[in-house]
Amino acid sequence: MKTNRSLVSVEDLSTEELMDLFKLSTDMDRDLRSGKRLTEMQGKIMATLFYEPSTRTRLSFESAMRRLGGSVISVADPRSSSAAKGESLADSIRVVSSYSDLIIIRHPLEGAAKLASRFSSVPVINAGDGSGQHPTQTLLDLYTIHREFGRIDDLTITVLGDLKYGRTTHSLLLALARFEVRVNLVSPPILKVPSHILDRVKSSLQMVETDSLESVIEDTDVLYVTRIQKERFADMNEYRSVIGSYSVVRETVDLMKQQSIILHPLPRVDEIDENVDNDKRARYFEQAAYGVPVRMALIHKILE
């Protein structure tokens, strides 16, 4: 990976860079488990600017930087500080990039990370921009799949839930397009993958769009479940019409292959029943845990 480079879209990384990153993530995970003290990022400062709520992404980024011996500065809630005084994102980024070596940004508007990368003097990592992309979530999704199966090619991946507003699914599909996979897209008709994403992947992905999970569950190797995100709906009637459309319960899992896995970017609400958590196929908590070593590897590759 070229140093001093931003990660705005998952397409900013080549497949070779992805595989390098996965190898380093496994090394980082091994070091974490062995309790080894890491100091690669000593003297480096990472700034986190989260204009939208986040638990896992923010904490795992901060944990990753601290595990590498670096420091973290952050604004408790940027919406109530400079942005509330009317400062543009461009100005905020110019200033924060003079205080830090790396910026992690989450913002409710699409393209915010791209704009930040243009005004920043240090690399910027997109931690989610509206219903745009969430590339680091995709890195740990792909890493989990790769770690579980030893490959990504030749798998059947079923993506379930809100495929319209779900930025994690947008980034995931763009990344999967470079592998030889079969993808089932299962959603209510009003939450299908938007055309601007579909257009970019349809020539390279073998895809089936359906609203029936039952029709594809038996062939599935990876079931990727997403939450229907209330906060993205402008029309609450539309939200009410799809809430609870899909729920992965014990009986759903019984139809799945023994060697398959269930992933979820979390948080979940009711789309995966808690009774599924103890099944060996439920890998979403491991997936969340990989957030730290994968982000450690990414920070290392960007700032090394």
Next chain:
Amino acid sequence: MSSGEEKLLKISKIKEGTVIDHIPAGKALKVLSVLRIDRGCNHTVSIGINIKSKKLNHKDVVKIESRFLEKNELDKISLVAPDATISIIRDYEIYEKFRVELPDSVVGIINCNNQNCITNSGEPVPPEFKVKSKKPLVLTCVYCERNMGEGEVHSLL
């Protein structure tokens, strides 16, 4: 006099100014609109709509007296009439003739139609698009990566 010139003469020659030819039939008024000719313009403008054409079957032509177009205006025209030809007229003669060219990127001409795009929130950047396809016209926002087709682009011009 060639038959082409004969047809063009259906609207009178101009002494100085610009002739925009080979506009797709029915798009002449849109061309005037993107040139802001509908808003307090002092120039004499002649419009030919649905003129027979060998190349386009039917076409529109616009002649604007005493006005010469800026690069930014030519880019706007290329979004409406990608095959348009521009003739700069001086003393009734064609001084220069060229085709408009759709640029590879469209900057500061139209806003992104995604209201949730960062460029619509008052940031100090012009809206910027890559031309993903010239025919049919598809523009991709450099920031939010949304695509806009011809209809959306024309409605925003």
